[in-house]
Amino acid sequence: MAIPRIVIVGGGAGGLALATRLGHTLGKKKRAEIVLLDRNATHVWKPLLHELATGVLNSSMDEVDYRGHSSAHYYRYQRGSLNGLDREQKVIHLAPIEDEDGVEVLPARQLTYDYLVLSLGSISNDFGTKGVAEHCHFIDSPQQAKAFQRDMINTFLRYTDPNLRQNTQLTIGIVGGGAPGVELSA
Numbered sequence: 001m002a003i004p005r006i007v008i009v010g011g012g013a014g015g016l017a018l019a020t021r022l023g024h025t026l027g028k029k030k031r032a033e034i035v036l037l038d039r040n041a042t043h044v045w046k047p048l049l050h051e052l053a054t055g056v057l058n059s060s061m062d063e064v065d066y067r068g069h070s071s072a073h074y075y076r077y078q079r080g081s082l083n084g085l086d087r088e089q090k091v092i093h094l095a096p097i098e099d100e101d102g103v104e105v106l107p108a109r110q111l112t113y114d115y116l117v118l119s120l121g122s123i124s125n126d127f128g129t130k131g132v133a134e135h136c137h138f139i140d141s142p143q144q145a146k147a148f149q150r151d152m153i154n155t156f157l158r159y160t161d162p163n164l165r166q167n168t169q170l171t172i173g174i175v176g177g178g179a180p181g182v183e184l185s186a
């Protein structure tokens with residue numbers, strides 16, 4: 001008899017811990033197939049994103065490679081981005097995977113499940129404030145944190161121009177005084 005497949009979408013703080021726990025309790029004994037799906041190849045613990053954004057953290061030292069982690073903890077990892085769900089058929093739809101140049105590596109595909117856990121996390125809300133989405137940085141993902149860091153370093157480099165430095169003071173505005181905003185300010 002086929003064993004049930006438990007699919008966990010999102011390998012963040014919640015999903016990665018769940019996949020690891022289920023891998024050890026069910027996967028190892030072959031009582032269930034545990035599949036963890038994430039759109040990234042590696043996990044960076046989200047509370048560290050402000051450190052990645054400011055360049056204090058070297059992500060390659062602190063990230064968990066899903067492929068290596070899965071083989072050590074009795075679950076399967078699949079790279080993919082969820083873009084649809086058919087609850088009747090118990091199927092999730094995954095977007096095509098493209099490389100850095102936008103060339104398709106893997107076409108759109110489907111994955112069946114017996115049990116599905118969605119642990120996709122959350123993203124910052126701009127509350128529809130005009131201009132925010134176009135002009136602000138967000139640090140909800142490692143890619144966004146690195147984009148902020150690149151932008152900040154390039155701005156500092158521009159300010160090494162003595163003419164620019166003399167007349168202007170560089171100002172960084174941080175909106176949101178929760179834990180990430182306060183830590184980023186510090």
Ligand SMILES: Cc1cc2nc3c(=O)[nH]c(=O)nc-3n(C[C@H](O)[C@H](O)[C@H](O)COP(=O)(O)OP(=O)(O)OC[C@H]3O[C@@H](n4cnc5c(N)ncnc54)[C@H](O)[C@@H]3O)c2cc1C
Pocket residue numbers: 009010011012013014015037038039040043045046047048049050080081082083119120121122139140179180
């Ligand atoms: C800068 C910062 C600092 C924080 N500091 C703290 C702290 O000090 N203490 C604390 O307790 N909490 C902190 N938090 C909050 C904490 O990080 C979150 O509560 C926690 O990460 C939520 O876990 P999660 O598993 O729900 O989602 P996440 O950890 O966000 O993981 C979601 C995962 O889903 C994946 N994903 C998303 N969409 C898709 C999709 N469509 N297809 C495939 N995969 C997808 C993402 O790649 C990601 O791996 C902080 C958050 C931030 C941003």
